[in-house]
Amino acid sequence: MGYRVRVTVNGTPREAEVEARLLLVHFIREVLGLTGTHIGCDTTNCGACTVLLDGRPVKSCTVFAVQADGRDLLTVEGLARDGELHPIQEGFHERHGLQCGFCTPGMMMTAYALLQRTPAPTEEEIRWAISGNLCRCTGYVNIVEAIAYAADKLRSTPAAAGRGS
Amino acid sequence: MATQAHGMGHAVKRKEDARFLRGKGTYIDDITLPGMLYLDIVRSPYAHARITAIHTEKALAIPGVLAVVTGRDLDRYGLAWMPTLMSDRQMVLPIDTVLYQAQEVAAVVATDRYTAADGVAAVEVDYEPLPAVVDPRAALRPDAPVIRQDREKKSNHIWHWEVGDREATDRAFREAEVTVAQDLYIPRIHVSSIETCGCVARWDPVEGKLTLWMTTQAPHAIRTVVALVAGHLGLAEHKIRVIAPDIGGGFGGKVPVYPGYVLAVAASVLTGRPVKWIEDRMENLQADSFARDYHITAELAATRDGRLTALRVKTIADHGAFDAAANPSKFPAGLFSICTGSYDFRTAFAEVDGVYTNKPPGGIAYRCSFRVTEASYTIERMVDILAHELSMDPAEFRLKNFVRPDQFPYRSALGWTYDSGNYEAALRKAMDRIGYWDLRREQAERRRRGELMGIGISSFTEIVGAGPSHTFDILGLKMFDSAEIRIHPTGKVVARFGTKSQGQGHETTYAQIIAHELGIPEDDIVVEEGDTDTAPYGLGTYASRSTPTAGAAGAVAARKILAKARKIAAHLLEAHEDDLVWEPGRFHVKGSPERAKTIQEIAFAAYTNHPPGLEAGLEAVAYYDPPNLTFPFGSYICVVDIDKGTGEVKIRRFVAVDDCGNIINPMIVEGQIHGGLTMGLAPALYEEITYDEHGNMLGGSFMDYLLPTAVETPRWETDKTVTPSPHHPLGAKGVGESATVGAPAAIANAVIDALWHLGVRHIDIPITPWKVWKVLRERGVTE
Numbered sequence: 001m002g003y004r005v006r007v008t009v010n011g012t013p014r015e016a017e018v019e020a021r022l023l024l025v026h027f028i029r030e031v032l033g034l035t036g037t038h039i040g041c042d043t044t045n046c047g048a049c050t051v052l053l054d055g056r057p058v059k060s061c062t063v064f065a066v067q068a069d070g071r072d073l074l075t076v077e078g079l080a081r082d083g084e085l086h087p088i089q090e091g092f093h094e095r096h097g098l099q100c101g102f103c104t105p106g107m108m109m110t111a112y113a114l115l116q117r118t119p120a121p122t123e124e125e126i127r128w129a130i131s132g133n134l135c136r137c138t139g140y141v142n143i144v145e146a147i148a149y150a151a152d153k154l155r156s157t158p159a160a161a162g163r164g165s
Numbered sequence: 166m167a168t169q170a171h172g173m174g175h176a177v178k179r180k181e182d183a184r185f186l187r188g189k190g191t192y193i194d195d196i197t198l199p200g201m202l203y204l205d206i207v208r209s210p211y212a213h214a215r216i217t218a219i220h221t222e223k224a225l226a227i228p229g230v231l232a233v234v235t236g237r238d239l240d241r242y243g244l245a246w247m248p249t250l251m252s253d254r255q256m257v258l259p260i261d262t263v264l265y266q267a268q269e270v271a272a273v274v275a276t277d278r279y280t281a282a283d284g285v286a287a288v289e290v291d292y293e294p295l296p297a298v299v300d301p302r303a304a305l306r307p308d309a310p311v312i313r314q315d316r317e318k319k320s321n322h323i324w325h326w327e328v329g330d331r332e333a334t335d336r337a338f339r340e341a342e343v344t345v346a347q348d349l350y351i352p353r354i355h356v357s358s359i360e361t362c363g364c365v366a367r368w369d370p371v372e373g374k375l376t377l378w379m380t381t382q383a384p385h386a387i388r389t390v391v392a393l394v395a396g397h398l399g400l401a402e403h404k405i406r407v408i409a410p411d412i413g414g415g416f417g418g419k420v421p422v423y424p425g426y427v428l429a430v431a432a433s434v435l436t437g438r439p440v441k442w443i444e445d446r447m448e449n450l451q452a453d454s455f456a457r458d459y460h461i462t463a464e465l466a467a468t469r470d471g472r473l474t475a476l477r478v479k480t481i482a483d484h485g486a487f488d489a490a491a492n493p494s495k496f497p498a499g500l501f502s503i504c505t506g507s508y509d510f511r512t513a514f515a516e517v518d519g520v521y522t523n524k525p526p527g528g529i530a531y532r533c534s535f536r537v538t539e540a541s542y543t544i545e546r547m548v549d550i551l552a553h554e555l556s557m558d559p560a561e562f563r564l565k566n567f568v569r570p571d572q573f574p575y576r577s578a579l580g581w582t583y584d585s586g587n588y589e590a591a592l593r594k595a596m597d598r599i600g601y602w603d604l605r606r607e608q609a610e611r612r613r614r615g616e617l618m619g620i621g622i623s624s625f626t627e628i629v630g631a632g633p634s635h636t637f638d639i640l641g642l643k644m645f646d647s648a649e650i651r652i653h654p655t656g657k658v659v660a661r662f663g664t665k666s667q668g669q670g671h672e673t674t675y676a677q678i679i680a681h682e683l684g685i686p687e688d689d690i691v692v693e694e695g696d697t698d699t700a701p702y703g704l705g706t707y708a709s710r711s712t713p714t715a716g717a718a719g720a721v722a723a724r725k726i727l728a729k730a731r732k733i734a735a736h737l738l739e740a741h742e743d744d745l746v747w748e749p750g751r752f753h754v755k756g757s758p759e760r761a762k763t764i765q766e767i768a769f770a771a772y773t774n775h776p777p778g779l780e781a782g783l784e785a786v787a788y789y790d791p792p793n794l795t796f797p798f799g800s801y802i803c804v805v806d807i808d809k810g811t812g813e814v815k816i817r818r819f820v821a822v823d824d825c826g827n828i829i830n831p832m833i834v835e836g837q838i839h840g841g842l843t844m845g846l847a848p849a850l851y852e853e854i855t856y857d858e859h860g861n862m863l864g865g866s867f868m869d870y871l872l873p874t875a876v877e878t879p880r881w882e883t884d885k886t887v888t889p890s891p892h893h894p895l896g897a898k899g900v901g902e903s904a905t906v907g908a909p910a911a912i913a914n915a916v917i918d919a920l921w922h923l924g925v926r927h928i929d930i931p932i933t934p935w936k937v938w939k940v941l942r943e944r945g946v947t948e
Binding site: 019021022026029030034035036037038039040041042043045046048075076077079080085089092093094096098099100101102103104105108123126127128130131132133134135136137138139140141142143144 | 181184187188192197278356357360361412445447670833839840876880
């Protein structure tokens, strides 16, 4: 034991003492108790564990918790505000962009980062942006449409953009 | 809030999304219990080896490591072996010999997952390597080392299975005007649901009760199997509760019982504390059940003018070290006998031999109904080869040989009775949608310019919804399924089913079935599955059986409720039952539409004012034993362009016309088809599990095993025809796997179509750039 980690998670400051080797994903899931961030592989391929660290998407299975010290974390639990779904979440619901739901949080966090820097992405840009997030259920067609839906909505109602903007 | 009942045919948005979108699903690794321990597994680096010693001292010396469990420990309780679904047995942990790489060797139990992993690293195992048998054909040679020394039969041959008329088929081939033969290898692949497998086992020594949260597609069957396996230790079925929480994809990989589950249960009994086991991705890929691995030789006989007369198929099935396939018990080769496909054969014969090798066990489905992809790929590749040999257009060849609509119900040469179909309509629709004849003209033009463009068709027939109990069982358990509907006094509903969704959207689809039958809004219906203490007994979700079996049970249970509701309504309206007219959501008296009672009013009366002579309450349960399977079908057309410089296959368009009978939720059906197509693309172009000659798995992580990403996956174009099932209560058929079954052949056929004029007749899937590049180089084709 012995390393104190202070992070701001979804707007709330949290801190805990952790082992140096603790992965950020286990810190989020088991220390912070936010189980919406999932684990799907050991090799940084599947993207199920994607969260935003200081606004940038990272695969939290390949970051140590201590590396997040002093930084800002956004997880799937921080997307909705005041009970209102974020337009990305709404898009996934409206366009049937999820089935088993396991890859969905990571997929939405990657989409969130994409739309922050590219508010009007082309289909190809969306496909490349999520190419580090694997989905086995949907065949991606509806995920791409869900993200396009969110992009449209965010452009027409910028107030819905949420955190980190 | 929607308060209206939608019912069948509506794209109702999914009820389950609410929790998944917010990160509030409860998957197996999200479950944490007070005092919970973690289990991790020591695995074999060798494909075949004798274990001479297991040294546990260093592991046990690590603070936080509580126990190391070996095969000898389990053997003392009669738990070192477990039965498989296919009358074989499988090691939970080996006593002295390992039979495949990554096989479980010992289990470490510790206070947290990091310490458990430290313990695994500290266990030292002494092995004496033995020769590994990797090729199933080599395994059948008389001098091959016998892999399963525990069996009486000292041979690597497991079973022989055959179906059809061998003599008549041989005669048809002798007399045929034209024949073609082709070897087809359908490689070993892995379902790789994004969530791996795992469980939390909690043994309560006071109550003598085991609760097992588990990634399973079939919780009730698991409960019974646990009772049968551990009965000698005093574990009885009423004291076993299996709970399948939210499941992050199944596709067949969560049907089997893996040693890790058994070890977690044993560790919980041993320690008296809850134990969690979650496999990592490499364990999942390297040791969990594989799919396919069929070495096929197929032959077609036909007349010179292109009419099919006979099919003959011989297959060697590589089952790995244990026959732990997940098939109905009487079907060691699954439903492979659907291999006559959509074509009207007078005679056919198929045989399969199961073989042991030093590889992980399995033979499970990969999002398909018991070896149906193997069958569909075989017939669709063969038909295409024959059409090309005869210089006939592959579409016209198919149209000439399809089972005709007036032949249904159609008895196939291998004994199935197809319930309904209209194959020509589906193919013609796909041809129109994609502009087939324009594409053929374009192809001819491009070929003149030296470009490689191909058009591939697959007109598959599926066989799903196992199944009729006279034929289908798993370990004697008949393959019916169930639904229980409880209508509360205020007209709100809880409905429970014997199946278990893994992403298919049962909470919405089943609610629509009940809404359709009873006129109660979907919003007023909660669907529950997966808890054996509450749900009625069922055989689970796999092989596209949920809608054909449990969905049908839902409709039947709703109709039982409606019959009782009619009696209550008659009592309330002081009318005769026969004078009541049902309209969605209410009964009214014939000729007096204003004299009516809604289903909600009737529900209230069922608890407050039920008629004399009638039991109170409004509930029903149905166990549905289907009279037949359902036979979804479709026609897919794929257009590919091949890069002559790199050998890369680029899918330009892919049109999928599916027919799954009457559709309950078109949005969900389309989503299922998109996903199935992507899992058809995967083995066609990317996924394969291979081994070196020592049985080392080549590429046991997502670094090497290539799941298609959004970049490789094309924008699928879907369409439909609707040919209802004549025997299903809703006319529905099942759809979750059709596209996985149909797509690989369409893609392979398109690639070969692009290369046929160069003298290329077949390339085994996955058709990688390397294979294509090699073929092009051999034929002197360069950029």
